[in-house]
Every structure is written in structure tokens, then in C-alpha cells.
Amino acid sequence: xxxxxxxxAWVALGVxxxxxxxxxxxxxxxxxxxxxAFRPDGTDLKATDVDNALRELSEKLKKVESGQSALQxxxxxxxxxxxxxxxxxxxxxxxxxxxQGRIQALEGRVSDVASPRRRIEYTDGSDTSSVTSTxxxxxxxxxxxxxxPTSTVLLTWNTHVDAMGEPGTFCDFQLxxxxxxxxxxxxxxxxxxxxxxxxxxxGSSPVTVATLFGRVGAGNHTASVWVRGTAxxxxxxxxxxxxxxxxxxxxxxx
Numbered sequence: 001x002x003x004x005x006x007x008x009a010w011v012a013l014g015v016x017x018x019x020x021x022x023x024x025x026x027x028x029x030x031x032x033x034x035x036x037a038f039r040p041d042g043t044d045l046k047a048t049d050v051d052n053a054l055r056e057l058s059e060k061l062k063k064v065e066s067g068q069s070a071l072q073x074x075x076x077x078x079x080x081x082x083x084x085x086x087x088x089x090x091x092x093x094x095x096x097x098x099x100q101g102r103i104q105a106l107e108g109r110v111s112d113v114a115s116p117r118r119r120i121e122y123t124d125g126s127d128t129s130s131v132t133s134t135x136x137x138x139x140x141x142x143x144x145x146x147x148x149p150t151s152t153v154l155l156t157w158n159t160h161v162d163a164m165g166e167p168g169t170f171c172d173f174q175l176x177x178x179x180x181x182x183x184x185x186x187x188x189x190x191x192x193x194x195x196x197x198x199x200x201x202x203g204s205s206p207v208t209v210a211t212l213f214g215r216v217g218a219g220n221h222t223a224s225v226w227v228r229g230t231a232x233x234x235x236x237x238x239x240x241x242x243x244x245x246x247x248x249x250x251x252x253x254x
Contacts, residue, residue, distance in 0.1 A: 118144050120223060120245040127162075127235035128227065135174060135226040138236060142223060144247040149218040153177065155190070156246040157209040157223075162238050163194045163231040164202045170195045171234035174226045175209050175245075182211045196231060204238075223247070 120142035128138055146153055155175055163171040173192045174181060181188030190211030196203045223245050227234045237243050 118247040120144060120247065121242065122244070123237075123240050123242050125235065125237035125240050126225075127233060127238070129233045131171065131227065131229045131231055131234050133228055133230075135172075135228045137179070138173070138225045138227040138234070140222055140224045141245050143220055144223065145220050146216055146218050146249055148249065151249045151251060153213040153216050153221075154248040154250065155209075155211055155213065155223060156248070157190075157192075157225075158207075158245075159192075159237050159243045160204070160206045160239075160241065161192055161194045162202060162204045162235040163196050163229065163233075164235070165196050165230070165232035167196050167198045167200060169229065169231040170203075171227055171229040171231045173207075173209075173234070173236060174228075175211055176224050176226055177213050177216055177221050179222075179224060179226075182213050
């Protein structure tokens with residue numbers, strides 16, 4: 001590099017340092033570098049050399065400023081994209097929360113359905129001669145435990161019933177839980193009725209009774225048999241055969 005070019009570079013560098021400091025070149029588009037007054041005293045530089053160097057420097061500064069503006073624009077676009085992603089993530093979290101709630105509800109229902117069956121077994125028979133038109137306790141069959149407060153209990157009872165008395169009289173047996181029938185209606189379900197046939201003093205029949213209890217809370221409960229009728233005597237499991245009640249806990253029927 002010759003001395004003339006070195007001198008031009010040093011002068012240009014001095015102007016480049018001075019311009020950002022004073023702020024007048026970058027903030028005023030109307031005042032260009034070629035308007036600077038140049039005094040060549042004591043140098044072999046021409047005004048045109050300095051003018052060209054300053055013009056080149058000014059163009060480079062403009063390019064830098066243009067690049068900075070482009071970067072700022074890109075940063076704004078990127079920030080908008082980031083905010084959009086944040087919004088999508090928040091929405092996904094809300095959806096995941098709702099989905100998790102539904103999954104837990106389904107798991108609870110599956111747990112109810114998957115509850116094991118239980119069997120209440122007995123062999124002794126029972127009978128009563130105090131039969132009226134109102135249900136009275138005949139016997140307790142046994143106890144069972146219910147795990148969920150919102151599930152339903154299905155009881156299935158297999159036995160043999162007898163009625164002794166005049167032809168046309170009957171015994172009405174009902175399966176209950178904790179002394180209550182499966183419904184608030186008069187009579188309710190879970191019933192087995194046996195009549196004394198014509199020209200006979202007694203009637204007998206094997207029965208299978210199934211009834212659904214939807215208002216039984218969690219915990220231990222007692223299955224029992226109640227009876228009413230017009231017969232002289234009502235009997236269940238005459239002969240003391242092995243009998244059972246199947247207890248199934250499942251999802252509540254709507």
C-alpha cells in the first residue's frame with residue numbers, strides 16, 4: 001500500500017470514528033459526506049481522494065443500517081412466531097387437561113366394571129308362620145363389601161321356595177340390601193312368588209332372582225330376604241341344600 005492510500009485510509013478512519021460520535025452523519029440524510037470541508041495543507045492528498053473515501057464509507061454505513069433494519073424486522077416476525085407457539089402450547093395444555101379428566105373418568109368406570117364377583121354361600125333353610133300383607137324379615141343371607149360409592153350392585157339369588165296353606169294362597173319373597181328393596185316404589189323388584197295350587201296344601205318352586213341396587217354406598221352391606229303373603233307358612237331352602245347369592249359391582253346404570 002503506497003503512502004497516499006495509507007493517508008486516505010487514516011483520514012477516512014478518523015471521519016468514521018468522528019461521525020458516530022457526533023451523530024450528524026447518521027441522523028441527517030440531507031447532509032452527505034462530500035459536503036465536508038477539506039484542507040489539504042501539509043499533505044499531498046487531493047480533495048477528491050478524501051471525498052471518494054468518505055462516499056464509500058457512507059455507502060457502507062447505509063448498508064449496515066439497512067441490514068440492521070432487516071434484522072429488526074426479522075426479530076419482530078420471530079417474536080410473533082414465538083408468541084403464536086406459546087398460545088398453541090397453552091391451548092394444548094388445556095386440551096390435555098380436559099383429556100386427562102376424561103381418561104380418569106373412564107378409568108374409574110373401567111375399575112367399576114372390572115370389580116370381581118363375590119359369592120355369598122349358605123346351606124341352612126328358614127321358614128315363618130307369621131305371614132301378613134306387609135313384608136317382614138325372613139332371614140339374612142350374608143354380608144358383602146362394596147368398593148365404589150358411585151357403582152351399582154347386582155344381586156343374583158338361587159334357591160328353592162315353598163308355600164303351605166289353602167289353595168290359592170301364596171308367599172312373596174323379596175331380596176333386599178340393608179333391609180331396603182331395590183326401588184322406592186311399592187313392592188319393588190327382586191321378588192319370587194309361589195302359590196298353593198288347586199286341590200293341594202302346598203306349592204314349591206326353584207327360583208333365580210336378580211335385582212339391581214343403585215343407591216348403595218361404599219362399605220359393608222347385608223343381603224337379606226323378606227316375605228309377605230296369605231299362606232299359612234312360607235319356607236326358603238327346605239332341606240338345607242347349598243345355596244348362594246352372587247354379588248356383582250359395576251358401573252351405575254343411567
